[in-house]
Every structure is written in C-alpha cells, then in structure tokens.
Amino acid sequence: MTSAHVTTPPLRFALVGNPNCGKTALFNRLTGSRAKVANYAGVTVEKRIGLLQQMDAPAELIDLPGTYSLYVASPDEQVARRVILGEMADEARPDVLVAVVDATNLKLGLRLVLELKVLGLPMILALNMADAAEHRGIRIQVDELSRRLGLPVVETVAVRKHGVNALQDAMRTIAKQALQRADTIPLPARGEDVEALYARIDDMLAGCVSAPANPPRWQEALDTLIMHPVWGLLVLLTTLFLMFQAVFAWASPLVDAIDTSVQWIGAQVGALLPTGILQDFLVNGLIAGTGSVLVFLPQIIILFAFILALEDSGYLPRAAFLLDRLMRGVGLSGRSFIPLLSSFACAVPGIMATRSIADPKERLITIMVAPLMTCSARLPVYALVIGAFIPHQTVWGVFNLQGITLFALYIAGIVSAALIAWVMRKQQHAADDFPLLLELPSYRWPNAYHFLLGLKERAWIFIRRVGTIILALSILLWFLATYPHAPLNATAPAIEYSFAGMLGKLMQPLFGPLGFSWQMCIALIPAMAAREVAVSALATVYAVGGGESALGASLAHAWGLPVALAYLAWFVYAPQCLSTIAVVRRETNSVNATIAFTGYLFLLAYLAACATRYLAGVWL
C-alpha cells in the first residue's frame, strides 16, 4: 500500500532437512514449481529458489542441500550450513527456517531440528510423508510434539495437491512475526553430546509417537533381491543396459526426425527467399543452429527420465552403493557411474546428469573426465579413418584388426579418464575427503507430478541456459565457414577462401609436429560444432563427392599411416565440441573451470597425437 512495501526485499524462507525427506517435492508445491535453478557461487552445488504462493506479502523460498548435521558436514552440507548462518557470499541469511522431517524417520530428522532450534531463528517443523507414516501405522500427536519442541509443527504430504495447506497457514502466521535481518549468526558450540541428544529425543517421542518396529515387508523383500549377489547384479545390469540402449539407440529416431524437420524447414524457407546473405544466414546459420541445439533434447529427456525415476524410486542410491567399489579406485564414488556411462552416448546429457552427485568436488571431477568417454559423434570419424587406413585383416585367429583399433580408442579414453580423475583427486586436500555414509532411502513409487516437473526443469535448463550459447556459437561457426565468399573464378573449394579456411592454414604450423596438413586443420574447425561434421568437412576440403569410400580412398592417398593414427588419437581427447564446452560452463558456473577443461583436453590431444605419430613412425 505504501511505497515502503515495494522497497523491502521479500522475506526469505529456507527448507532444511535430511536428504530424501521430500524438500524438493515441498518446494515444488509451495512455489507452484516456478523455480530458478542455478549453482551457489563458486561451487557445483545446485541452488533452487522460487517465489512462495499463497502468502500475504511477497516471500521467497530456497531449497537447501540435504543435510544431517550442522557440525560434521560434507562439502554440500557445508553449503547448507553457510547459507543458514548467512556466511555464504551473495546469499542473504534466511529469515525463517522450514525444517522438514520424514515422518517415517523421525529420530534422525529431529536430531537436526534440535540443532537448528539452538540458532534461535523463527522455525516451523513440517512432518512430511505423513501419508506414508499413517500407512505404516505410525501415530504422531502433533499438538503434543509441538508443545514439547516449542515449535509450530504441521503434517504435510508433498505429493498431494492439498497436502501443504496447513504448512502454508503456518508460514503465513510466522511471516507476520518474522524480522528481516541481514546479519550472520555464529554457530553455537555443541551443547550436549550425541548420546544425550538422542536420549532427549527418545524422551520427547515417548508418549506422543507410537510406531511399529519394522519397515514394511515388501521393502525388505525388495532389498533382498536388489542386494542379492546374483539377482541384484542382474537387475543392475538390466537397468544400466536399458538406460544406455535408450540414450544411445532409442533417441536416434527422434534425433533423425528433428534433423529431417529442421532440414525441411530450412528448405522451405530457402525456397521462399531469394538467394543471398539473408537466405544463407536464415537457412544455414539460424535454422541449422537451432537444429543443433534441439538434437540434444531427446537424449537429455530420455536420460533424465531414467535418472529421475530411479532417484525417486530409491534405486539410484542403491546402484551407486553396488558400484561404489568400481569407481573408488580413481577417487570417485558409485554416484559418478551413470553420468560417465551416459557420456558414451553424448557428453552433454552425461555432464548434466552429474547433478545427482552431491559432493561438489566429485561432481567437478566427473564433469572434467566425462567427455573422455567416446561419444557417438566420434564414431563416424573413427569409422572413416579406420576404414581407410587399417587393413581388414584377422589377427590372432579371431580378432579383426579394425575392431581392435576401435576398441583401443575406447579404452584409451577410459584409461585416460581414470588417470585424470585419480590425479585430480590427489590434488585435493586429504582433509576434504569425506567418508561415504550413503543413506539408502525407502522404495517409493515415483510421483508423476514431480517426475514431469523434474523433466521439464532439466529440458528448460538446457534450452535456456545452454541452448542460447550453442546457437550463438553455431551461428559464429557458420559465419567463419561462409565468409568471405570464394571469388567467382575460384578453383579450390569455397571453404578455403573463408575465415575458417584461413584459420586452418594459420593453425597448421602449430599442428606441424603432429603431421596434420592444412586440410586436416580446416576440418577441425567445423568439427567443433559436432564432431561428426569433420567427415563432411574433410569431403569438402578434399573436394571428394560420392560417399565415404571415395573419401577414404583419397585420404589413404593423402595421409601417411602415422598421421592418420595421430588424427585418431587427436579425436580421443579433441578439444571438445562447443556444446560440451557450453554445458561445462553452465554446470560448473565457472569460467576458470571451463578454460581449464578446454585447455587440458587440448594439451592431452596434442601430446597424444604427437606421441602416436612419433611411435607409429618408429614401429610401423
């Protein structure tokens, strides 16, 4: 009503609670799911913020990383603590805490609540999953618990439409009393030891909560299956296989459909407009560029459909548990397996999938090595060069030499990733090495509303945050490859006269030690849009028509074997395609990390290609 209203910043509420207690589901309900998702400054930990609905005055809600404790904290838990205390740069301290506790797991949650209470901030306790608790026969006397805790307590069911009404009432009430302050609060010294705290919780719960001792039978039965040495392995392999198959193969008809539609639209627009700069820009720059963004969507959506469903059902933490040993040798945990596996299809969805890794350092390492998994876009390049240079011959009786070469390229990527992950882990302080204490949450049916919201959120993050960069870069590449035009009496292919051609020739001395000709260098430039484009670019610079075998023949003529092998080695590490770099930039939210990422891969590619050429020259 007065202007003062306009200038006060909105009241800040924060959701705090253990992992898996339903914070994100509550967040979606309370904000009507219009979240802004980004990273906290300087760390690869996801931050989710949104405007609260149904409040009297504007108020925002922030969803903190799940945490068990304010005192002993893993890196992502430290982010939660620092935000609560107001220590985080660029984050105002929350004015009101909404502590969330899984009602089927009260003791663990209340321990954190008692720690939070000592901070003295206004606080509401939400007993979430009230439906599941009721189903299990857990009876909670909410009013009595509220009296004993000295906090407003409400039951919530985040997966039901009206399941948060009581919480919204409580939030409106507390908003009237809450004060806005931008100070920091010191972390109080621990008042009592853990034993005493748990004893206090037991006393508090005695007489106001009655609970049957054991979780439901079917949960037990499912875990017997999933943790079984044989059946469990079978379930895991089937799941991973389906997921990989889906991202790799099922997405491709959709990708092809997008490709065809984009080409069709391009052709229609091309036919409407007179030949010239505008037509060229619209068709080959803008429309083709948009297409290069959209082709990633099927893979991203399919992969996240799997990840969200597996995460919500409780299987993903178990898969991470089962695979933990495999990844630990290189300093990662089971959590990084699925992002790395997905990167064999494409690094872009793989890197986005690292969002399910809670530890920011592990997430960063996984992002850094994900592109070393040989993605499907590299296959056409491998196939072309292998087909042209490696004889089709059988070795040791059973193996095909071409097959072995392809296999070696995959292995080179995996081994390099393992080494680099290991080195990066060694670089970090041992003191940051936090023990794995992974909660294996109860199994649940994924909730359709939250599942679809999650999918939409991922797709939007990609389109808005990454797609815009990819589009801009594709247009830039189009420009480089088109201008200046070839003179009218040109004899060489048009690309030679363009900026890309000049750049390729300019780059050539740098690539001299690798034995790359200027034609090979030119092909590397459009290959930055997508690696498979290297094939058509080579066809263009060598002015070969008539398919891959013709191109292979002319390459076999133009390149020596050591150089061809060096080109393959280059593509194992290759400075990544621009889409990958764009997604690294977004997911790490750091220019330095992106530069380090691009730089180290360039260096590796260079060294590997150089070594390959030299060794092949000596041995072959």
Add this chain to the structure above:
Amino acid sequence: MPNRPLQTTETGHPVSPLHDLPKGAHARIVSIDVQNAFGQRDEHVTQRLKELGFLPGATLKVIGFGLFGKDPIAVQINGTKFGLRRREAEKILTTPHKA
C-alpha cells in the same frame, strides 16, 4: 581372522567389527573405535556415525554388500538403511544380538 585376539564384552559376549559380520546378521553396537586410517579426522567420522544413530547400544542388521567383495556394506539401524565403506565399518564394534 585367526590372528586377532578374541575380544569379548565385559559380560563375556564375543566382539567383532561390523565389516566381519555376514549378511543377515543382527548385532548390537558395543563401541565406536578409533580408526587410524582417518588420521586427524577420525573424531569427525565418529561424530558423524553417532549422529546417524550408530550409538553404543543401538541394534543393527546387515542387509547386503556392494558388488565387489564385502565393501561397501549396507546396514539397517533405527529403521534407516545406510551404506558404509569398509573403513567406516571397521570403527564399529558389535556383539551378536537376537533379532
């Protein structure tokens, strides 16, 4: 473990670290021990274990292991299930307990 001196509680029950228990075993926690591998952070790890409910006197059940050997180990305690790596599990001394 043939070389390990057989430990017992004051009341004469055998004591074994958590990672030695077979799948399906029920046990009661006797104490949380020092684990040298954690160095200075050992106290931190002890605290975290306790915060998650691994307190002397609490009962737990071994529900499974990771794919390669007996590491990590999954246990159920206070109705919650956790995966622990061997180094953490070694800190937890237990004695058999009837379900």
